[in-house]
Amino acid sequence: MIKKDKSEILKLFGKNLRKVRESKGFTQEQLANELGLEISQISRIERGVINTSIYTLYQVSTFFDIDVNELFDLSE
Structure with missing residues (x-):
């Protein structure tokens, strides 16, 4: 298993979040409003x-009704 550094993990996590958000048809603004966060x-x-909080991760996975593992696909 090849270890990834913090920066690479955060970028892959963000890419996964963007992919889920867009596939569900939400803009950043809409997601921020739904979660009570700043755009x-x-x-x-x-x-x-x-590096987002565990609570924000929980909010995202609950809002989109996905398993948190979808956001942690670090296979790239």
Whole structure:
């Protein structure tokens, strides 16, 4: 198993979030409003700039009705 560094993991996580969000037909603004977050926070998560909280991860997976593992596909 090849280990990935923090930056790479955050970017892959963000890419997965973007893919799920777009597949469900939501903009960053709509998702932010639904979760009570700033649009800029969604943007920073999707770009891999920040390490989001476990609670935000829970909110996203619950809102989109997905297993959190979908957001952690780090196979790229």
